[in-house]
Amino acid sequence: MGLIGGGPGAFIGPVHRIAATLDNEIELVAGAFSRAPEKSRQAGKAYGVAADRSYPSWMALIEQERVRPDGIDFLTIATPNDTHLPIARAALAAGIAVMSDKPPTATLAQSLELAKAVRDAERPYALSYAYSGxxxxxxxxxxIAAGGIGTVRKVVVEYLQGWLAAPIERAGNKQAEWRTDAGKSGVGGAIGDIGVHAFHLAEFVTGLPVGAINADLAAVVPGRALDDDCSVLLRFAGGARGVLLASQIAIGEANGLTLRVYGDKASIAWRQEMPNQLLLHHLSGRTEILTAGGAGLLPAATAVTRLPAGHPEGYLEAFANLYRDFGRRLRGKPAPDLPGIEEGIRSMRFIEQAVAASRDACGWVPLEPAREYA
Incomplete structure (x- = not known):
């Protein structure tokens, strides 16, 4: 495994490294951890990477790893959105598989370009929509696929944070700086940072594509160029209605991702901050509390459960499940739950159409399928 990003002060890069290596099937052996060569070298030393494989740039990493007899099998991209396309495209052209942080690129046009690169390379490509793990x-x-809650009628998904309630990007916060910079983040702010997680999870769990959206996005903090608060109405295939809320100015919220799906026989409710409980409400009034590692779970869940009931599993383990799936894909085995470029195109289309629909106040707009990739 090679890693781009994850240098001093980074959040998601170390998460990728820990998750990837959790099962002792993947080893971090190379990286370009910072744009500053000395910081990259320091990070490599901290990660236990050999000095000659702590590269000064991602270009140098790909150029040298592609010709090594022991070169990396895949590359993880954990950098701001504007760098995703050039890194992924170069890695794929070099025959190196890619695991990328979401979203796949900064724009929909770039995602379609990346889709062509994935097709041409015929190498595995995946996106770290970790909550699906x-x-x-x-x-x-x-x-839901087995009809366990009946016909889906209503979907409510929320992803609420409060860390951007003040303009901390102007006070030197690096994580806030790039997320509020259209040149690095793309056209979406909160909608692109956390809204796509909510969008992907709603489609992933229900198995239903969103067919149309009605979006209201705002930059609430004065002077901020990108949205930090989003409300989106959803219409799913089959007639279900939905609501998606994504906000980073909700004071008091930490990482408030929740999902509720209502069918005509039952409903489910889940909170990411209490990830080891799933509520199943039946029409009769009876409620089941399903627990991770407990009785009554379907094979799809037990296959990715690592610990006995009562031993909490969380974000890192969910992230690691994606890497386990990715390892299967690298070995030529099926991994049907692993998000890939198709989901990437869906997410970018969602971001751009939500931004445009809100800006133009044009009401309901269709969310086209990713036909360009088919």
Missing amino acids: YPLMRHARAL
Whole structure:
């Protein structure tokens, strides 16, 4: 494994490294951890990477790893959105598989360009929509697919944070700086940073594509160029209605991702901050509390459960499940729950159409399928 990003002060890069190596099937052996060569070298030393494989740039990494007899099998991209396309395209052209942080690129046009590169390279490409790796989300997906809650009628998904309630990007916060910079983040702010997680999870669990959206996005903090608060109405294939809320100015919220799906026989409810419980409400009034590692889980959930009931599993383990799936894909085995370029195109289309629909106040707009990739 090679890693781009994850240098001093980074959040998601170390998460990728820990998750990838959790099962002792993947080893981090190379990286370009920072744009500053000395910081990259320091990070490599901290990660235990050999000095000659701590590269000064991602270009140098790909150029040298592609010709090494022991070169990397895949590359993880954990950098701001504007760098995703050039890195992924170069890696794929070099015959190196890619695991990328979401979203796939900064724009929809770039995602379509990347899709062509994935097709041409015929190498695995995956996106780290980590919340789809939770055992109880895999259970909910399989349960709904089997008709366990009946016909889906209503979907409510929320992803609420409060860390951007003040303009901390102007006070030197690096994580806030690039997320509020259209040149690095793309056209979406909160909608692109966390809204796509909510969008992907809603489609992943229900198995239903969103066919149309009605979006209201705002930059609430004065002077901020990108949205930090989003409300989106959803219409799913089959007639279900939905609501998606994504906000980073909701004071008091930490990482408030929640999902509720209502059918005509039952409903499910899940909170990411309490990820080891899934509520299953029946029409009769009876409620089941399903627990990770407990009785009654479907094979899709038990296959990604690591610990006995009562031993909490969380974000890192869910992330690691994606890497386990990715390892299967690298070995030529099926990994049907692993998000790829198709989901990437869906997410970018969602971001851009939500931004445009809100800006133009044009009401309901269709969310086209990713036909360009088919």
